[in-house]
Amino acid sequence: MTTTTELSATTLLRFATAGSVDDGKSTLVGRLLHDSKSVLADQLEAVERASASRGQEGPDLALLTDGLRAEREQGITIDVAYRYFATPRRRFILADTPGHVQYTRNMVTGASTAELTVILVDARNGVVEQTRRHAAIAALLRVPHVVLAVNKMDLVDYQESVFAEIAEEFTAYATELGVPEVTAIPISALEGDNVVEPSAHMDWYGGPTVLEHLETVPVSHDLAHCHARLPVQYVIRPQTTEHPDYRGYAGQIAAGSFRVGDRVTVLPSGRTTKVSGIDLLGEPVDVAWTPQSVTLLLEDDIDISRGDLIVPSKDAPPTIQDIEATVCHVADLPLTVGHRVLLKHGTRTVKAIVKDIPSRLTLDDLSLHPHPGQLVANDIGRVKIRTAEPLPVDSYADSRRTGSFILIDPSDGTTLTAGMVGESFATPEPVKDEADDDGWDF
Missing domain, CATH: 2.40.30.10 (Translation factors)
Known part of the structure; x- marks a missing residue:
């Protein structure tokens, strides 16, 4: 079993899934959770009971993510389903987004903070309009890594030519959009081919499984190395006898880090001052970084309110x-x-x-x-x-x-x-x- 200490030393990857209706996103996510042993026994038992009540012989792994009653009745994903799981090599936050064109807006939500997007394609249908739309959104949101998962390879007899043609078409389209990296993987989410374990049916494929790629892809979008930004959410003035002059500016650090002694500028007013203290969880610290929620104390008494932005004076945006x-x-x-x-x-x-x-x-x-x-x-x-x-x-x-x-x-x-x-x-x-x-x- 992975210990808390081991998890704290692993990196975190935020990723999203996208694809057209019935391309198998929820089944892929369910297979990923099931085969990586990230599903609790009672969750699996509940899915098995729900599957049996619908006349299915085996567990429908899509039910692990399609949690809304309307989703189960219609067989589609409507809301963005967030899942948290971990392997010994990495921690994951997964956003399973809807495939129906009506819910494309939810894909924008799910991918907005993702460092990787898995775009599913039905091997029988190839690249369709919704595939192109999801690729465009991934490019627009500057998602650093895109995985093309060509699903349902079992329904096309695991033919390499079918996979190669789809991968070539999608990669050319994504490259024209400006997507920096595309990794194509042939899979069968239903049968488990190349999701967690390598497929015995596709010996012509020598690349990584989906989970192997997720565990090893570099997390390149590191907000800790961006210009420091703190949107002020709340001004704290406790008015206590112990701290009669306390005035702190609380918020979540959106990017970068702040240190005591840093010269900062408050925008949009443009007033400058220095960080005199940083409170984190009620305790003073010398440095704080994204995505910590902190309270900054400043040397000068400046008119600051919710909505202002505190930034390093040398890295102030226009x-x-x-x-x-x-x-x-x-x-x-x-x-x-x-x-x-x-x-x-x-x-x-x-x-x-x-x-x-x-x-x-x-x-x-x-x-x-x-x-x-x-x-x-x-x-x-x-x-x-x-x-x-x-x-x-x-x-x-x-x-x-x-x-x-x-x-x-x-x-x-x-x-x-x-x-x-x-x-x-x-x-x-x-x-x-x-x-x-x-x-x-x-």
Whole structure:
């Protein structure tokens, strides 16, 4: 058995699964958990009982992840199912995302923090539109590693030619999207071929199994080495006799590390000071790093509130009001030019207006449709946004945490769009239209 001490020394890999409906994602995840002995006995017994009640001879491993009643009834995954498991070599956080086109928005959620994405393809169907969409999202979210799992090889007699053709088509498409690395693995999740154990039916394949690749792939996106960022979530003033002057700024470190004595800048105000202390779990420490939740104490009395960003003075991001970004639209309500929205960046939410939608990506041939006027559900496109207040934003290429944002419908709080900051620029202040007095011109 793996001990707590051994686990603390292993690395953590966050990964997501994606694919079209019935490609076998939930079965793959169930097989991965089952064959790696990461399933408790009572969980397996419950799955066996549920499978027997549905007239199945053996356990349906997909039921290990399809936990919602609606999912089991329909045989599809609807919500993002998170699973935590470990082997002696590595710890894992897995996001099993839906395959139905209606729930593509959930794939964006699951892959947003992933360092690897497993994209499943049914060997009988090959690369389909939803496969291309998932590849585009993985590229958009800058997921460093992509695994193409060609599933159901047992239904095509384990033919090498079928696997090779699908792998070649997908790799060419992903490379054109800018995906840095694709590893193709032929599998049968139902039979267990090349998931945890090597397949006896595909001696022509000499690469790793899915689990072997997950255990050995380098975790390249290390937030601890990014520029330090602390979005302020809460200002702590306990007003106690022991600490009458205590004022701390609490939040989760989004990237990098902070040390006592660091000179920092508070954005968007631009005021500078030094870190005089760091409290972690109620105890003072000299250094803290992502993703720890801490309280920073500062030398100077500066006006700081929720939504401000504390950064090293030498690595401060630009503070701008005009943002150009690539987005994935996730709501049923279209996003249109002139749309008035709320933009949430870190812990700060501000009013914003969609000034332009320069292009929409066509997934079939990766061409750009210029000035479409709107984005509908599952569209990927470029937008230009003007915010009511200046925001300190990084490029998404530099930081996936502080280079991302969401757009929210101010009328009901619905999440409309997930955005990744690309080219950002500042423009002169626009002339205010005096006839428009609704408070949304800026």
